Amino acid sequence: MSSPYIPEKTKVVCTFQTDSAPKELIVTRDRISVIKTSETVPLLTAGDLNINEQFACKSAANAMASFFAMAAGILVGAAIIASGPVGWVAAGVAAAALVTAGTYHATQIKHKCSPGLESGQWNFAHHSVNIDGHQAITQISILSCNEGGVLSPILDPALASQAASSIASNNKKEIGINAAASFVTGAFLPYGISGVAGASTLGLKFLGGVKMTGGFVFGVALMQGATAIQSDIIRNNSLSENTSYDRMNEVESGPFTDNFYIPENPSDLSDFNDLLSLQEAVKSGQLSVQNAEMQQRLNNLSGLSRQQLLRDSGAKALLSELKKGNHPQLREAITNFNNRRINPTMRNQMTTANRQAFHNNLKNAGRNSVTGLMYFAPFAARYFSEEARITMAEFLAKDLGTTGDIVATQP
Secondary structure (H helix, E strand, O other), X not given: OOEEEOEOOOEEEEOOEOOOOOEEEEOXXXXXXXXXXXXXXXXXXXXXXXXXXXXXXXXXXXXXXXXXXXXXXXXXXXHHHOOOHHHHHHHHHHHHHHHHHHHHHHHHOOOOHHHHHHOOEEEOOOOOOEEOOEEEOEOOOEEEOOOOOEEEEEXXXXXXXXXXXXXXXXXXXXXXXXXXXXXXXXXXHHHHHHHHHOOOXXXXXXXXXXXXXXXXXXXHHHHHHHHHHHHHHHHHOOOOOOHHHHHHHHXXXXXXXXXXXXXXXXXXXXXXXXXXXXXXXXXHHHHHHHHHHHHHHHHHHOOOOHHHHHHOHHHHHHHHHXXXXXXXXXXXXXXXXXXXXXXXXHHHHHHHHHHHHHHHHHHHHHHHOOOHHHHHHHHHHHHHHHHHXXXXXXXHHHHOXXXXXXXXXXX
């Protein structure tokens, strides 16, 4: 398949952007000898590692919002629980430290791209065409940033604007969820500390502090691993026919599933059930991962006709699982089960039931305890993070129909 070379000022979007507009790729290499004569602009290479204007990066925005929210939570919690000047001073010092950290990250939101990109690299550059000593880049090339995001050119400016807006919307939702969880964490922190401080002996104070600290550390480690597994599930079950998504996943590869284990029975974690309500949160988190996986499978069946569903391998696999008794909630939602094939009515009923199950899990997490939000939130935040990537891949696929003046026949 032919793939256009990329001239300077081509629009570019990033999976980490929070502003709703695309930027433009620019030349940063030392020597320029090849230009697109119709527009008098240079063609870009793997040596060109920057953009005309910094994106507002979600890595810094996430940190800023979380620090500010936790500081606010600590002050709210202290207002309820603190009974003397010592408690207020401690809360004030902690909140001030968090605000200082948040303020620093606020100054970095639009200062991440240049150092991150200059330390990054182009992937899928042309393997045999060099320009000014660097591999040429084409429409399918992907620029990885040291801050964690990936950037890709989009030749059609209208598509680039739509993609940027949709990606930013998902990233803002992720940031909002993380901020809410940080506020809850901050609000409950004074309760945990007051419980430790109220212990009758120094030994009990020490043990209480160790337990509270251990609960936080264990919870963070567990959720990092669990959300990495969630990403693996989503990436392995989304956009199966989208080569742009495959390339993005290759650039950001690093499956975690084989190296991380969550006990099948969450009650095995009962020793860690302190104020964080870890047990119920893990249950809700596991269910949300299952819902996310199933939703991606059902999304792949969306829009398929009766005959297409009959031939689709994903539909056949799901039907086989239903006949074996798997996914009982989805099976119960089907009013007229067809043993021979999944039809559009069955697909639509399962989609509705799965979405309802997702919402029910969210409600259950809230009912179990407010702290459950802290452990459900990472799954919801990761969902929107992955949706930003999926959105980019979908627009990249649409842009493949856009042709350029100078085309590589073998990208």
